Amino acid sequence: xxxxxxxxxxxxxxLRSTLYAGAGLLLITLLTAGLAMGDAGEKNFSTxxxxxxxxxxxxxxxxxxxxVLGANAAAGEYRHRTISQRFLASPARRRVLLAKLVTYALxxxxxxxxxxxxxxxxxxxVVSSKGYTLDLGDAGLLLVGHITVATVLAGMLGVIVGAxxxxxxxxxxxxxxxxxxxxxxxxxxGDAGHYLPFTLIENTLGLIKPxxxxxxxxxxxxxxxxxxxxxxxxxxxxxxx
Numbered sequence: 001x002x003x004x005x006x007x008x009x010x011x012x013x014x015l016r017s018t019l020y021a022g023a024g025l026l027l028i029t030l031l032t033a034g035l036a037m038g039d040a041g042e043k044n045f046s047t048x049x050x051x052x053x054x055x056x057x058x059x060x061x062x063x064x065x066x067x068v069l070g071a072n073a074a075a076g077e078y079r080h081r082t083i084s085q086r087f088l089a090s091p092a093r094r095r096v097l098l099a100k101l102v103t104y105a106l107x108x109x110x111x112x113x114x115x116x117x118x119x120x121x122x123x124x125x126v127v128s129s130k131g132y133t134l135d136l137g138d139a140g141l142l143l144v145g146h147i148t149v150a151t152v153l154a155g156m157l158g159v160i161v162g163a164x165x166x167x168x169x170x171x172x173x174x175x176x177x178x179x180x181x182x183x184x185x186x187x188x189x190g191d192a193g194h195y196l197p198f199t200l201i202e203n204t205l206g207l208i209k210p211x212x213x214x215x216x217x218x219x220x221x222x223x224x225x226x227x228x229x230x231x232x233x234x235x236x237x238x239x240x241x
Contacts, residue, residue, distance in 0.1 A: 004099035033119040037126040048135035058119045059147035063154040070104040070158025071171035078166035104155035112151035116144045150204040163231045
């Protein structure tokens, strides 16, 4: 398992798309934390909680980054027909899928910490120059926890979507299509809509609060685990040629 995870990390490090995507996320982080916080003091944007929501929104960008990265990694091997060599090297297909899940959970953890470490101090510096504060004490630790848990689970969810669709384009359509569909139709489902994937992600981040964020994280973990089992049962035994 460790060897498989190392192989996944090596592949990720050697892809130019990883560098480009990472640079894009860094740019979003710097621009949002630096420019959006310049509006501190405007109506409904002055209390520490309101200001911290902007940092959580940057965490949402990290969520999408990991979901897309994980989906491309899982689906791309089928698209470029390199999955056959992967399974020849490691015939235990379930271990290959599990290694991808572990890898992108680890990557999500690192990315979340990096985003929080850049965005929170920069945002605090900007708002403090205008006489406000994000009050990064215990609330700061909670903010890091929100972003980390949501990003880790998003990376795993992306891998599962990629494994189920086996095509990067289809995976992107599914990810962004589900997000848009939830925004349009989520309210029609009543309380059941609170358990949709992206609603749970937003709840885990702390952007919305229909339930305690810990319960949302547990529910999201259940969704990831359930879809992971489906991916194992439906995609692992299938022919890859």
